[in-house]
Amino acid sequence: QQQVKQSPQSLIVQKGGISIINCAYENTAFDYFPWYQQFPGKGPALLIAIRPDVSEKKEGRFTISFNKSAKQFSLHIMDSQPGDSATYFCAASRTSGGYQKVTFGTGTKLQVIP
Amino acid sequence: EADIYQTPRYLVIGTGKKITLECSQTMGHDKMYWYQQDPGMELHLIHYSYGVNSTEKGDLSSESTVSRIRTEHFPLTLESARPSHTSQYLCASSERLEHWETQYFGPGTRLLVL
Numbered sequence: 356q357q358q359v360k361q362s363p364q365s366l367i368v369q370k371g372g373i374s375i376i377n378c379a380y381e382n383t384a385f386d387y388f389p390w391y392q393q394f395p396g397k398g399p400a401l402l403i404a405i406r407p408d409v410s411e412k413k414e415g416r417f418t419i420s421f422n423k424s425a426k427q428f429s430l431h432i433m434d435s436q437p438g439d440s441a442t443y444f445c446a447a448s449r450t451s452g453g454y455q456k457v458t459f460g461t462g463t464k465l466q467v468i469p
Numbered sequence: 470e471a472d473i474y475q476t477p478r479y480l481v482i483g484t485g486k487k488i489t490l491e492c493s494q495t496m497g498h499d500k501m502y503w504y505q506q507d508p509g510m511e512l513h514l515i516h517y518s519y520g521v522n523s524t525e526k527g528d529l530s531s532e533s534t535v536s537r538i539r540t541e542h543f544p545l546t547l548e549s550a551r552p553s554h555t556s557q558y559l560c561a562s563s564e565r566l567e568h569w570e571t572q573y574f575g576p577g578t579r580l581l582v583l
Contacts, residue, residue, distance in 0.1 A: 364509075387569040398473075398559050398574030399512070406568075444511065448569060454500075454519070455563070455570040456528075459511040 358382055359447050361460030368467050374432040376463045378445035381426065385447035387455075390419065390430050393442045393462075402443070403430070435467045472496055475560050475575035482550055483583050490545045490578045492560030500570065501543040504559040505529060506577070512559060518543055550582045 361378045368374045378388075386407060391399035405412045405419040405428065412419045418431040432439055445460040473494040482488055494501065499520040504512040504527075514527030518537040532554070533547050543562075547554055559577045563570040 359511075389571075391574075396576065398475075398561070398576050400574065401571055404569070404571075454517065454525075457514070457572065461511045462509065464509075 358458045359445060359460045361445050361463060363463060364461065365464045366466070368432075368435045368465065370435060370437060370467055370469050372435050372467075374430075374435045374439065374465055374467070376430045376443055376445070376465070377427065378429065378447075378460050379425075379427045380447045380458075382447070382449065382458075383426070384449045385458075386450065387448040388419070388421065388428050389446050389448065389457075390417075391444040391446060391459075393444065395441075399444055432465075435465075437467045437469055440465055440467050473560060473562055473573055473575040475558075475578050477578060478576060479579045479581075481581045481583065484549075484551055486550050488547050488550055488580070490558055490560075490580070492543045492545070492575060493541050494543075494562045494573075494575075495541060496562060496564065496573070497540060498562035498564050498573075499540065500563045501537070502561040502563070502572065503527070503533075503535060503543070503545050504561065504574075505531065506557045506559055508557075516545065550580075552582045555580060555582050 389404035390402045392402040393399040416433045421428045448457045476491045503516040513529035515531040516535040560575040561572045563572040
């Protein structure tokens with residue numbers, strides 16, 4: 356059962372363009388929504404995260420938009436660069452039994468072409 | 470970049486062999502995790518630990534076992550490797566930042582069982 360649905364599976368964007376990755380969740384108990392960036396041969400690294408009481412968070416060229424009523428959130432990469440080419444995972448986290456349980460999306464492979 | 474290390478990075482081994490995947494972190498984090506990630510797929514939690522002598526099974530059933538004798542060390546063992554164990558194994562540790570646990574991942578071990 357996929358609790359966090361992520362789309363698209365892959366994405367090709369021209370350099371300078373906007374990359375948009377979307378995620379949707381069902382469980383309203385989730386209280387933290389991080390995005391991870393993974394380069395080939397490396398483990399995922401936290402990119403940016405948002406709380407459900409905030410509708411938008413921006414860090415440099417990366418912005419998370421969060422729609423609590425629709426249970427959707429998205430990552431926007433402005434002025435996409437070839438160095439942004441990586442796999443991006445959205446995730447949703449909730450506290451259960453004192454432990455923070457993280458559910459990951461299936462990932463989006465982004466390729467930024469010159 | 471987080472100080473979390475995994476060895477070996479790549480392992481090719483025959484069916485029936487016993488293997489141990491090493492994971493260590495120098496950040497003093499109490500919480501550590503093991504995830505399994507198949508190519509192009511999401512991460513699945515297979516084990517986690519709240520601290521020394523604490524280990525729990527994750528969401529995805531796994532024939533592997535873990536131990537946590539020292540804070541910095543969280544090895545994963547497969548007593549008898551099978552081709553179905555072929556996957557990438559990611560180790561992570563976490564710390565509480567603001568109100569949420571932030572996870573830091575190692576580079577992963579790619580396991581191929583022949």
